[in-house]
Amino acid sequence: MKLLKTIPVITFLSVVLIIFIMVIFLEIGFGIELRHQPLKSLVYFGLLGIAPTLFVISLYNLNRKPFFGGVLSLLVLLGIGFQGPLNIVFASSIWKTQKILKKLPQFPNQQIELQFQDVGAFGYNRRTVKATYFAGVFMKVREVKNETLK
Structure with missing residues (x-):
């Protein structure tokens, strides 16, 4: 029964995380930046909050189906660790x-x-x-x- 409740949560968080990653890649790779401060903060702080949450939920359900969310969140956590969380917080400010x-x-x-x-x-x-x-x-x-x- 718990599997039925956590699969939609993992799927939803995975989709939101992918959207946030795409917005950040638009900014880094193509020079397309967000001008709206609350939206940019939501993307950057959401990335910092959703990745660990999704990783913990995926670890809890390790022997069950949704494996993609755990791998995606692990890659994002490695990227956050490599870049540094403080640099991500400072990048959340608009120009x-x-x-x-x-x-x-x-x-x-x-x-x-x-x-x-x-x-x-x-x-x-x-x-x-x-x-x-x-x-x-x-x-x-x-x-x-x-x-x-x-």
Whole structure:
């Protein structure tokens, strides 16, 4: 009877974990970032919370069917251990536009911006990017050197 109750939980947590991993890979691999702070925090802190929970539930059901959730959560836990949980917490902060350096008239949703990211007690990170806004929640960024602006 307990198997019937835990399989949907493991499946649900596995799907949510896969969605969170895909959003993080979009940010890391393709430069597509979340602009909405609560959503970005949900993804990063959800990754930190769901992976251990799914691993423990999968260990509890080790001799039963759902094996994928345990392997997936173990790989995510290894990645968190390799990257460091504190780095993941600091990466959960969004980049905020400090100043718009240049608007591109031919593309109304693109602009070159100076952005800052709060990293807690370590101060701020700073970057100059060409930002393309779309879908209200996402932006695609590409680093721009300051020499190219002149």
